[in-house]
Amino acid sequence: MDFRLTEDQRALRDGVRALLTGRFGPEALRAAVARGGRGLDRALWRELGAAGFFSLRLPEADGGAGLGLPEAVLAFEEAGRVLLPGPLVATHLAAGRVAGAADGETVVTAVHGGLVEWLDESDTVWGDAGDPSGAVAVGAVPLTSVDPLTPLHRIPEGLPAGRFAGPTDPLAVLLTAAEQLGNAARTCEAAVQHARTREQFGQPIGAFQAVKHLCAGMLVRVELARAAVYAAAVTADPVDIAAARLLADDAAVRGARDCLQVHGGMGFTWESDVHLYLKRAWVRARRGGPVTESEDVLAGDLIAGTGR
Structure with missing residues (x-):
């Protein structure tokens, strides 16, 4: 099996890299660190949505790019290179299921192993049924995250966290x-x-x-x-x-x-x-x-x- 990138895949990777290095370079990274996980850059989030970062795998008929998982992996690899902050995975997987996620107007987070990333800056906690219930936000306990670019909350044992387990895919x-x-x-x-x-x-x-x-x-x-x-x-x-x-x-x-x-x-x-x-x-x-x-x-x- 040939795993070499196609010309289109290389162009996609280079385009995402150019966007992210231009909008989230060293100065922007340090500014985000200084904010300590507060104030997610909504303008950048909408730019990602406009560029198709979240709708990459949606069919063209639904407003997406109609690409596949290999292309999404290339985009997320570039996000990892620059330490791009925010609940990228949850928002990407919610595209087409949660209104506004595909175009970056809605920031979606999810519960992973009892932890929630960027809870205070997110519009929706994606549950098993896509239920944007506020129960997680009410019961979640803020934690001191070792990563200054990933604010965390823990779901207490008394809260039915299984209901808000997020995408287990x-x-x-x-x-x-x-x-x-x-x-x-x-x-x-x-x-x-x-x-x-x-x-x-x-x-x-x-x-x-x-x-x-x-x-x-x-x-x-x-x-x-x-x-x-x-x-x-x-x-x-x-x-x-x-x-x-x-x-x-x-x-x-x-x-x-x-x-x-x-x-x-x-x-x-x-x-x-x-x-x-x-x-x-x-x-x-x-x-x-x-x-x-x-x-x-x-x-x-x-x-x-x-x-x-």
Whole structure:
């Protein structure tokens, strides 16, 4: 099976990258961090809607682009590269089901594993039946999120959170894995760039074997995760998605840690963006539910003897 991108897919990826880097560059990222998860950029959200980010997979007859899951994965990979904030996955999956989600006029969030992202800035909490009930907002408890760009609320045990469980479709897991892939790719690039330009003892630190090994390991994990995520986008098989999720989470978390190591002391400072990628990777790894759920899917497939 040929997983190389078509010309149209490359054009889509490049277009999304140009839009996001132009509208959510380093200065916008830092401004969002300074706001501490308050004040979601509604203008940018509507721009994403106008560009078809949320309606990408809707049929053309319904006002969408009529594209498929592989194209959506490419778009979400680019969102992960720039740490784009907001409940992107929930709004994308709600397009065509919740009024205003497709064009970015409505911000939709959902409950994942008892946690809700961007609750205060969202218009609707997408329940199992798309019920925009306010019960979640009334009972939710605000948390201090490790990621300054992902404000979180927890649903108390006494609240019937199952009613508001949000989209349990494996597609939510796959699109989150695509974000993690973009995160991992960006930290790999940042590490290599720093290794080429930072000098120590009269030569770039990339000349040292220990740094070479860190960068090589990051690249291997990124490419392995990319192959798994792209393959799962083609098959949409729950087992393939579970594998893609595990590989993408590993690439994002370990990649950000290794990137921080390559940057040395400056990587630990608030002024460096490396810690933002690590924190985002930690939070996104929780969005797909406990890692054991994906591991159980893979284990069940092995036990069943399908040979995948």
